[in-house]
Amino acid sequence: MGMAHLTEDLAIVLRSSPFKERDKLVTFLTEHHGRITGVARNAIHSKRFGGTLDLFACSQMSYKDGVGELVWIDDMNLRRDFLKIREKLENISAAGYFVDLVLRLTEERHPAREIFLLLSHYLYLLEEHTATFEIVRSFEIKLLERLGWAPVLEECVSCSSPFFGEELSPEESFVALAAEKGGFLCHNCASANARHIPIASLLWMIQARETMIKHTPTLSFPLGPMMEAAGTLQHFLSWHAPGLGNYRFRSHGMLEQFLLEARADAKDYMAASAMGAGMGSMLGDPGEMPEMPPPGPEFGGEFGPERGAGF
Secondary structure, eight states: OOOOOOEEEEEEEEEEEEETTTEEEEEEEETTTEEEEEEETTTTTOSTTTTTTSTTOEEEEEEEEOSTTOEEEEEEEEEEOOGGGGGSHHHHHHHHHHHHHHHHHSOBTOOOHHHHHHHHHHHHHHHHSOOOHHHHHHHHHHHHHHTTOOOOOSBOTTTOOBSSSSOOOGGGGEEEEEGGGTEEEOTTTSOTTSOEEEHHHHHHHHHHHHSOGGGGGGOOOOHHHHHHHHHHHHHHHHHHSTTTTTOOOTTHHHHHHHHHHHOTTHHHHHHHHHTTOOGGGGSOOGGGOOOOOOOOOSSOGGGOGGGTTOO
16 A cells, blocks of 8 residues: 655644644644644654644644544644744734634635635734734734625615715714625614614724735724724624634633723723713714725735745
8 A cells, every 4th residue: 555645735723732642633724725633643742843733833734634534744844933922912812813713714624725824914913013903803804805704894785875975964874784694784774673883883894904914003993983893893703603603702802801901092982981972972083084995905015925925
């Protein structure tokens, strides 16, 4: 019988846990073969794999097919350990949340190179910048977009009426969440008991979606619309998570608390919320509303397609 064929690919560790007495069971997102789970034999008591099986680590991996969906990990060559991410709690939380989303929302053995590139670019970003609400929101909506689940933000998903372009009446300044339809409903199509979202939150989500990754640290959103956007994107993520129902992504609550505490305007926002301030006061000054960014390539400059993931 000939030797089993070895497959090589770049791989980022999404999850790692002990398996039996000496082995580790590790789930990766690979550049060309999607999400795979493999057994690293004797990994617990041996230095053979070094830090290549640590969370977030990216390595050149060689593996061969094992039993069922599992593969046998043959060799790992570390490309980047992303250890700088661990220097700040908010960055550890953000990176942990990102890999958790990828773990839950990708399919086994289903090629997902765009997701691999997205995750790798944001891990690079967290090595150089402190996590913010804006960085987290941009990852969420870009992930939904690459999965084919991006919410429609520019118009009503029922009647196709545009949300922007004309002066809005007070009742038109809110839209209703319709996750099951992939977007939002205008005030004419929404039911009275629907969850209403300030239209400013949609504008900021559009801004997060369209801004190139390397420019996301420069984004600055008003806290009120940002908090609404956070809850809205969680609805879409949970809606599309296969078989998870109302699962709450494990790192999300802790991460949001870290990010809120870091905001200079958090005290004012919390005070206004405690006093039951009207939603109008949470929309931000109209002068803060973003301009619609021009369409353009996502990965530009150092993140160009010709550079791939940069490893």
